[in-house]
Amino acid sequence: MCGILGVSIVNKAPLKQDYKKWVKELFLLSESRGKEASGFALCNGTQLRYLKTPFPASDMVKSKVFNKEIDGLIDSGTETLTVIGHSRLVTNGYEHHNINN
Secondary structure, three states: OEEEEEEEEEOOHHHHHHHHHHHHHHHHHHHHHOOOEEEEEEEOOOOEEEEEEOOOHHHHOOOHHHHHHHHHHHOOOOOEEEEEEEEEOOOOOOOOOHHHO
16 A cells, blocks of 8 residues: 645645644655655645655655755745655565656
């Protein structure tokens, strides 16, 4: 199985301060559905960025890249913040081959 998560807010500037915390908590909760790989896609209404990793979600949320991307999304000045993510349990395809993630 895999864990899939998502958080989106629109026109809710006061919620931005909690957004990163919510995303991290969802990743940690989703890890029980798969610990071999994780990734996310971010959208602020004008840009779409993504990262795929062969690491558990608990390691990914501690990474500099994850924190830089989430902070960049929050600080982008747009009103729409959207993150979708996954934690993957390997059932087919080696997690260190990025195409499988």
